[in-house]
Amino acid sequence: MERLDHFMARAIAAYYARPASPFGRAGDFTTAPEISQAFGEVLGGWAAVTWEMMGRPDPVLLVEVGPGRGTLMADALRAVSEVAAPFRAALRLHLVETSPTLRDQQRRMLGDAVAAWHDDLSTLPAGPMLLIGNEFLDALPIRQFIRREGAWRERFLAEGRFVEQPAEMTLPTEAPEGAVQEVGEAAQAVAAQLARRLATQGGAALFLDYGPAESGFGESLQAVRGQATGLDPLAEPGSADLTAHVDFAALARTARAAGAAALGPLPQGLFLQRLGLMTRAAMLARSRPRLAGEILSGAERLVAAEGMGRLFKALALCDPRLPTLPGFDPA
Template sequence: MSERLDRFMARAVAAYYARPATPFGRAGDFTTAPEISQAFGEVLGLWAAIAWDQMGRPDPVLLVEAGPGRGTLMADALRAVGDVAAPFRAALRLHLVEISSSLREAQGRMLGPAVEGWHDDLASLPPGPMLLLGNEFLDALPIRQFIRRGPAWMERHVRDGQFVEVPTDHPLPAEAPDGAVCEVGEAAQAVMAALATRLAAQGGAALFLDYGPAESGFGDSLQAVRGQATGLDPLADPGTADLTAHVDFAAMARTARAAGAAAQGPLPQGLFLQRLGLMSRAAMLAHGRPRLAREILSGAERLVAAEGMGRLFKVLAVCDPALPPLPGFDPS
């Protein structure tokens, strides 16, 4: 019996993150931006502080991170706002959306009593105005895949570690070349719709940084990562590798707007981080730690350079329509 790809992916990802070993960092399976440069979390914390000011400084305000990893990003963000945005630090109430018990323990060790609560999903967050950060969160949500075969679309299922194709009546583009793969992120769209509805009604903003194209299109982006290696079979040994897929940012923006929120971006990550002053902050850190200066600067450059993460990664903000352009999205 076959299983739809999104259901297979959801089970595999849940099993992967339930393991006791942390997947992050050089000794793990992959390295995310907060592990590459502390300036990343710092500038996102200050982004949240400025957005809070644009919201009218609500007190209290929820500061939420979805998929917080080991807590590195948030630790850097809280340190930065504590240093230069004390009123925001006093007003924020930190909540984390995390399903992995082992990662919750790591976040607790990193952040201590700063965390007011953990949640399995966004629906269980307390009501009120909110600022949410999601770095490499959407890419781990399961996708469905469809492949064009002559005049018809077929859906990819998984059976015995192999793809099989099943007839489908899912609405898909009428025009597509034979063999084209169309990915549909229903889980991400559901998250975005619920979040946008909340932000439009209760106020706030959400910032997502992830990899994927700015415009919707065809292509197979499903990948497995293990031990810093890519190109692995995503159907082999489920639960032992991280499964991800590119984020369809255009679809995310359309979903947010349809639910009543505003969408700003997507922008290339490199442009966004440079507008926030990431390279200047990295230069300050390098000056203070001359023995680590080369490593600090090269890490920051990796986040903004087109040949690094600066072009492939995009940034999308979803917010209360009453808000002005958020930090990094105003070209002036």
Template sequence: MERLDRFMARAVAAYYARPATPFGRGGDFTTAPEISQAFGEVLGAWAAVVWEKMGRPDPVLLVECGPGRGTLMADALRAAADVAPAFRAALRLHLVETSPALREAQRRALGDAVTAWHDDLAALPPGPMLLLANEFLDALPIRQFVRRGAGWAERHVEAGAFVEQPTSDAPRWPAEAPEGAVREVSDAAEGIVVSLATRLATQGGAALFIDYGPASSCLGESLQAVSGQRGGLDPLADPGSVDLTAHVDFAALAAVAREAGAAAQGPLPQGLLLQRLGLMTRAAMLAQSRPRLAGDILSGAERLVAAEGMGRLFKALALCDPALAPLPGFETP
């Protein structure tokens, strides 16, 4: 018998260690950078503007967590070189990636632009930092607690099935919950955010997380397996061969970031942030320059911002040195 978060951590590590790429139409899922190059470009421009607000430190770390095939960062670097050559010259690119196969894909996409790869954030060198993370938090392991009577039980995994064990290590929220209610908690995500917030508050910089989940903490179970572009699969059925993912509790992460001394802005719907950052304008420019691909370019951009696409389910949360607030796209109208 194994606690759910430990089972999930092992399964996710095995999944991303496989030689086959999980990204794109031929893989298990498609992320925003694979849908539209404008996504990475506007995030690169966002980083350049924040760098200006930071006082143009040179050097500055540009970090991506979970860089996939390097698609987002390739687009971001190209945009940075176009709109802010001084920023492109000042940045030192660091990638947080544990998969050897994905590191090789990133090496092919980014070449000598990469200063170093790291297994975790703790290995990054000190200094002011800008961090981007798209669909990174959802793959971090979660724990699940189930309301039973006056207390909570925690889910474990045994022989491909959930097993509940009574626990005193129950979630603090909510105080009251109906029988059978499930509360998901990610100690891993909260630990990363606390460490990052402490660093940003003392060394300067900002971080932008884009992922999916509700804006407010809520009850319910969201853990699922994804394979072959299909979600909602049994997360216990084929560990290591399918992607495991769960909704991000943005409100909980914002709260622990503020407690650690950083400013937390958002979460905002992804569609709103991308529109404020000019994604649709950039997509229109790309469509005009590539008329044969115009339909695909515009439909891809619309998928990222539309409420019925990814625009509402996906959220953006920014953390930063309190002196930098508000960040681009997060200003109060």
């Protein structure tokens, strides 16, 4: 018998170790950097402005967790090279990536721009840091609990199906029969680790991912393969990407308890519009008239409520001494 989060960790590691790339139209899913280059460009601008707020430390770590093929960071570096040369000179790029296959793709995309790769956050050098994580938290393992006859039971796996055992974790006492509570211990550990570092060494972390703004009951575990959802997440471990909604409220609470400030979550559409994504997309469209429709429709997909603009959220964790970060100030 295996706990769900242990099963997920094993299945996700096997999935991302495969030689085939999961990204893009030919892969299993498409992420924001693959939809619009303006996404990475405005996040590069966000990092540059935040660096200014930090007092322009030199050097400063620019870190991406779960960097995929390196598309987001390639766009971000190109943008800051053009408009924020001092930031580009000061930054040292570090990527947190466990997959050898994806590391090879990132090496081809980014080349000598990468100072080092890391298996986890613990080996990053000390010092001020700016961290970006796009669709990183949703791929971290979760535990699931279900309410049965006035008590919580935890879901384990045995022979490819769920089995339930009495829960040892303290959970809300008021819950309807059959309610499912998901707990992302791995994501909360990341939030706590980052918060402690940011509060003492300075900097900020920006996460964009999908999930509700407030904690609540509900089952969100899903498998994605070939652009299709609705698959059995327990079948054929390693053949599909396993994800779950991010509990942003829990992460914000965890970060604040560890000494950092937490901003958001905000709907991704609102956040990206405040950063000027649609303005940048319009500029790209004017410079490439043959691709204008594709460029504008891609950007609209990222900000529209019926696209990714509402379900996806932006959450920032930062040194509490910093002013309100770009995109989180309504003014």
